[in-house]
Amino acid sequence: MTLTRRILMSRLGAGLALTAVAPLRAWSAVETQLGTARITSLSDGYLTLPASFMFGSIPQDELAPLVAHYGLQGDTLKPDCNVTLLQVEGRNVLFDAGSGSAFQDSVGQLVDALDAVGLGPGDITDVIFTHAHPDHLWGVLDDFDDPLFASARHMIGRAERDYWLDPATVDTIGADRASFAVGAARRLEALEELETFEPGDEILPGVAAVATYGHTPGHMSFEIRSGSEALLVVGDAIGNHHLAFARPDWPSGSDQDQEAGAATRVALLDRLASEQMTMIGYHLPDGGMGRVERGEDGYRFVPLGG
Template identity: 90%
Template sequence: MTLTRRTLMSRLGAGLALSAAAPLRVWSAVETQLGTARITSLSDGYLTLPASFMFGPMPQADLPPLLERYGLQGDILKPDCNVTLLQVEGRNVLFDAGSGSAFQDSVGQLVDALDAVGLAPDDITDVIFTHAHPDHLWGVLDDFDDPLFANARHMIGRAERDYWLDPATVDAIGADRAAFAVGAARRLEALEDLETFEDGDELLPGVAAVATHGHTPGHMSFEVRSGSEALIVVGDAIGNHHLAFARPDWPSGADQDLAAGAATRVALMDRLASEQMAMIGYHLPDGGMGRVERGEDGYRFVPLGG
């Protein structure tokens, strides 16, 4: 497997290309060649989140030394958002669709990222969702509520689809995430030909679904394999490069099911470290591509070039 990195420039925000004084955001496109397949991590921008959103349910007495170790000071986290592009046998496959323009101002850069690698939304042949949170799903519709990737098949795990389309979800999910449920249902309903799959299904040649439930009830990861080489697109099953690695068994407030999310994270860390399989994490730094290594205390994320 050959890994390379390219750094590209993308203007932050719609319409800023008209202004010479507009701020620029630098983002990394990290590529790997896996047999005949090219895999590229593209930036959709970054989220702005209160630190308590993630750290709230963790053991508070044990938290400060780890926050200091990783330089996690202050009340705000700004995790990257990495959308994976798979190009193989004439197909341009996206894993997730980014946030679009309706979630946060710091995200919604995927169309610019595609343009930087020579692709337009109409060139995408398949969109496969890890789950239906806003930063993964909401970019699937354009500003007129039409499917942005007009020529693509759209696929999502059956359990994930059923959860977000259940009318009871908006009341059961909690007030702080009710907008997630409303937004997900509207977008999934707009995808009239939405296909579903189950754990273990081969979605495309060499691409298999891997159940990693907990972050959401039907969260899926995807193993991309060519011969003896493989890479796993983990979505939000591993949600950051610091405490998720150091203490994968700790509950994360980003997960909807705290216990299931932690159990999934522990199992996934063990597999990735044991098999030394490459991975892409949606919210990991530097394009999110790297490997998992065991340390004396937990695990650590080794990014490209690390």
Template identity: 65%
Template sequence: MTLTRRTFLTTSSLALAGLAARPAWAATEMALGEAKLITLSDGHLSLPREFIFAPMPEEELGPVLADFDLAEGALTPPCNVTLLQHGDRNVLFDVGSGQFFMPSAGELLDALDAAGLTPEDITDVVFTHGHPDHLWGVLDDFDEPLFANASHMMGRVEWDYWWNPETIDTIGEARASMASGAKRRLEILEGSVEFFDDGEEILPGVAAVATYGHTQGHMSFEIRQGNSAAMIVGDAIGNHHVAFARPQWPSGSDHVAEQAAETRLALLDRLANEQMPLIGYHLPDGGLGRVERDGDAYRYVADLA
């Protein structure tokens, strides 16, 4: 396994007089046997602190957060879309939020362009779950599938949850727009989506791992090449601070908080025991790192080699 850090620079706009150069895009890479995993930025979210912290014990939260360099005000977690390149496949795990969720996100197309890829180059799209920052980027400006040449895959339990007409009435007022937005996109994709269940090998060397709780059918993915492996965890481990330091605490971002905490603990324990690298959608520095034990808890270590 080889870890590298690369910055992709776009140059096409330099040829256009009077226009500023487009920004450089950083991507964290990991070689895994004959495959390569690359994380591409879709930008970042801006979330009220209570979205995560509201259900946590307030008197204990402050001392835990003091160990982390979190700015005051809104939380701004990054959004790391994972690209798996293996043979003739370009596989995206999640597709970002597109242009209609938050102004700070929806930058995946620029990141792909900087990496020398177009939407037509993507062969497979695999979803961890149906939240806006993972699903809403699947359509273009004309409400057609953006990745027109790709297969689309989602866990059966997750699809059924967002497809259920009762979800919009039971998810809570604050998340009702998430449910309607997910349903609209899934209706457009209906008939072209492949479903899978826990433990299935959905692509060569890619196995689905049920990590329910953040959403009802959230999936992670173990990418294995020979004796080397990495885990794409999506939002099953949703941040680099309390999710590691107090994984047993409920998070306001999780649909089924108790189940999500149990899932998080089991996943952290496995990753620490096996020293398997992970890629987290909202983890810092590109989201590629590993888990270390820290007493009776854990800590996140970014791999920036």
């Protein structure tokens, strides 16, 4: 597997019309080849999150050295959002659909990213969700609440679908995420042809679902394989390039089940490092495509081409 192209397009300074919204920094699309398949990481923009959302449950005396090491000072984190595009045998497959226009001003750029690689929403044949958080699901509907990818099959893990469509979820998920539940249910219900699958299912030729629960109750990753080579789309199971690698066993405030999320991270990083399998992480830098290396204490993310 080799990196074949890196596209950089700056949306900064694109005109006075953008001054009323949050500035959009440069986005990148990073591409690799896996057998006959082309896999591209497309940027949907970036999130703006309070640091306490991720770090709040970690003892501050243990956290401080790592925050300094990774240059994470300040009250705000701005993780990238990377949507994976798989092109193989006439299919254009998206893993997740981005945020759309209803979540944050700094995201919702997926249609522009698709346009830059010569595709439009009507060209997408399949949309496969890792999970139903806003930055992964809400872009599935257009501004008129119609499915944006009108010609596509839409697929999600059964456990994930059932969790977000359960009427009890909005009352049990916590006040700070109640809007996530309302938004997820509305969008999933709008997808009348939504298909489900189970862990281990081959949902498309050469694409297998891998259970990576914890970030959400039914979070899935996807192994794309061609012969002896494989790439793992991990979604938010490995949610950042710093603490998730340095201390994967620590709880993350972004995970709904922090204990299960940590156990999943530990197992995933061990597998990725042992097999030297390429990965794409939704919130990792440089397009999120790279490999995992073991260090003396923890792991580190090595971007392809970096």
